[in-house]
Amino acid sequence: MLNYLWAGMILTGIIFGAFNGKMPEITNAALDSAKDAVTLCITMIGVMAFWTGIMEIASRAGIIESASGKMRPLIRFLFPEIPEEHKANEHITTNFIANFLGLGWAATPAGLKAMEELEKLEEGRRNGIISGPVRKKGIASNEMCTFLIINISSLQLIPVNVIAYRSQYGSVNPAAIVGAGILATAVSTGAAVVFCKIMDRRR
Numbered sequence: 001m002l003n004y005l006w007a008g009m010i011l012t013g014i015i016f017g018a019f020n021g022k023m024p025e026i027t028n029a030a031l032d033s034a035k036d037a038v039t040l041c042i043t044m045i046g047v048m049a050f051w052t053g054i055m056e057i058a059s060r061a062g063i064i065e066s067a068s069g070k071m072r073p074l075i076r077f078l079f080p081e082i083p084e085e086h087k088a089n090e091h092i093t094t095n096f097i098a099n100f101l102g103l104g105w106a107a108t109p110a111g112l113k114a115m116e117e118l119e120k121l122e123e124g125r126r127n128g129i130i131s132g133p134v135r136k137k138g139i140a141s142n143e144m145c146t147f148l149i150i151n152i153s154s155l156q157l158i159p160v161n162v163i164a165y166r167s168q169y170g171s172v173n174p175a176a177i178v179g180a181g182i183l184a185t186a187v188s189t190g191a192a193v194v195f196c197k198i199m200d201r202r203r
Contacts, residue, residue: 068093088117102159146196153192
């Protein structure tokens with residue numbers, strides 16, 4: 001669907017420019033945008049590599065495991081049906097910490113691993129190994145839905161990616177977005193938690 005949407009927008013712009021004699025401007029804009037895209041990618045690759053490395057060092061040093069223990073009450077509140085020692089808890093915690101730091105790209109691998117572990121949890125329930133509500137294969141569990149919604153709402157204390165974008169495009173004060181980012185993502189995450197809890201009770 002997105003492919004059709006973007007293709008339609010591009011074609012509409014080209015046709016509009018052709019009928020209004022703006023084809024040279026469109027060509028120049030396309031070339032300039034391509035150059036800017038490459039420059040931005042190089043900048044963001046550096047940021048992503050740095051913070052992904054930091055997260056890996058933190059994981060090997062046991063910081064993530066320690067943080068997982070401190071965040072256990074929060075994880076238990078959000079995912080009461082996940083067993084305390086299940087591996088999904090660690091990956092969910094890693095994902096949350098990466099999102100707190102505004103590292104969407106670094107959060108993605110942990111998020112995928114968390115979903116894999118939640119699927120294993122569902123398989124264990126279907127086989128009677130783990131207690132909890134049983135669903136047919138292919139149907140998302142409450143934990144999967146809750147994790148996805150909170151991951152999308154993404155509370156960010158330090159929006160590193162946005163700061164990097166602002167710095168790349170010449171912002172005088174790239175970090176000025178921090179306060180607004182915390183407020184906006186706190187509201188979205190709060191709404192996500194309330195929604196998930198209401199839906200859990202209905203289920």
